[in-house]
Amino acid sequence: MNLSVCIIAKNEEKHIENCLRSLVNKHVQIIVVDTGSQDDTKNIALKYTSCVYDYQWNDDFGAAKQFAVSKADNDNILILDCDEYLQGEESVLIELCDILNKYPYKVGRIKCINILNMNNIKQDKSWEWISRAFNRKFCTIYGKIHEQIISNSGEAVETFVSGIVINHMGYCLDDDERKVKAERNIKLLVNRLDEIKTIPEESAEQEIPYILYQLGKSYYMEKEYVKACDYFSKGLSYDLDTKLEYVIDMVETYGYAMLNSGAEKEAMSFVNIYDEFGDSADFKFLMGLIYMKNGLFDNAVKEFKKAVLYKDCKVEGVNSYQAYYNIGVIYECLGYKDKALEYYEQCGDYENAQNREAYIKNN
Incomplete structure (x- = not known):
């Protein structure tokens, strides 16, 4: 060969x-x-x-x-x-x-x-x-x-x-390993951004949003979600091809960074890009979380139910047990224990759902 x-x-x-x-x-x-x-x-x-x-x-x-x-x-x-x-x-x-x-x-x-x-x-x-x-x-x-x-x-x-x-296996790191890797990547990426400023070629300029995306991902890895949001926002300010995989991932990771940084109200702006990015289980699941964090539970349930209609996804479970689990959590919080159990039972061997199911049945 x-x-x-x-x-x-x-x-x-x-x-x-x-x-x-x-x-x-x-x-x-x-x-x-x-x-x-x-x-x-x-x-x-x-x-x-x-x-x-x-x-x-x-x-x-x-x-x-x-x-x-x-x-x-x-x-x-x-x-x-x-x-x-x-x-x-x-x-x-x-x-x-x-x-x-x-x-x-x-x-x-x-x-x-x-x-x-x-x-x-x-x-x-x-x-x-x-x-x-x-x-x-x-x-x-x-x-x-x-x-x-x-x-x-x-x-x-x-x-x-x-x-x-x-x-x-590169994401299976303890906190110290993750920090060292992220800091190394951030240093190299920032240096590359500085280099691009001295390169006249158009190809170098086109590289900037990709580097901003990778900087956002590095800060996201370090759980510095506010900084991650800042870089994702800068990256998405460019005129980008919305079908590129890194652009799609930048949008979705930006959404999670906003939720993790307490900017759930700002994340509601994702409604405005739904038509452009919404045709995937991953985006619909993200929208479910955004609605859920903002107390719009009916909308959240609708998005989670849409997510499970997709055969494929990028993050395991967003089109199955993770979506069902979140629907169960919503119904449990609203006091509909029978409906919550119905969705927890659809989560298979997902431990979080099994724990909630056991709690409801024993109380």
Whole structure:
């Protein structure tokens, strides 16, 4: 198979073995570039591949990944992070290669399942499609952090949806780890914003709202919701394509940041963008929460009921048990215990619903 999987690493002994184990016996070349580990990362990597290289870290994820790409024997590239591991059999990689061989100018999108915690009996998950596979003769990695894949010619990139699915463990952090990661990202993103001010190219100017979005996400990770709102607001002040996934995510995360910062009244402004962004379970669930926080319970129930009509969603449960649970909470608060039980019972093994159900039945 003419595919090289490129990975950069630093002090990733906690994750890298799971990542590499998911790739062994799948007939792909594995490239690992170490950017200065002081733990056992390199030794673990050498158990799985002889292609382990050192790179002097320079606060540039994109440059490190491009260095890894330069060490590949194959032109077809799949980028993975150490805290990600592949689901599925070799056949999904073969299929990816077949598409890249046939359409080398296209970029492959993979499904990334974000595991948001490891403590609950029921893991919280969200998922997104991200661009990670490409032919290096036609495309390259762009950006110092939260990199994107762009064409070498500067033309718009065509994409295709691959069968690759990965689990991403990067959000399963304790408070200290989360703070360190967020502060590192914020520093790099702010530096990039300063750089753009000195670059005359229009492409750099177009990058600004994406950086503002990532700054908002970083502050959201740190639970600094007011700052997150500020950056999301600035990002959304630009004239953006409302169909872009990062724009949709910026809108939805902005809504949650407003609710978490106590700005539920201001969040009612989302009614004005309902027609533009409202055709998803995730947005309808968010609107349900906004109405619920503002005491508009009939409206909230209607939105939660709309959310469960969707087959797909990005955040697990917003089109099923989470929506039913919130309807149950509303009816319980209003004193309709039988109706509350009806919806709690539809939540399956969701622990919060089971606890409320037990409380009602025992009181």
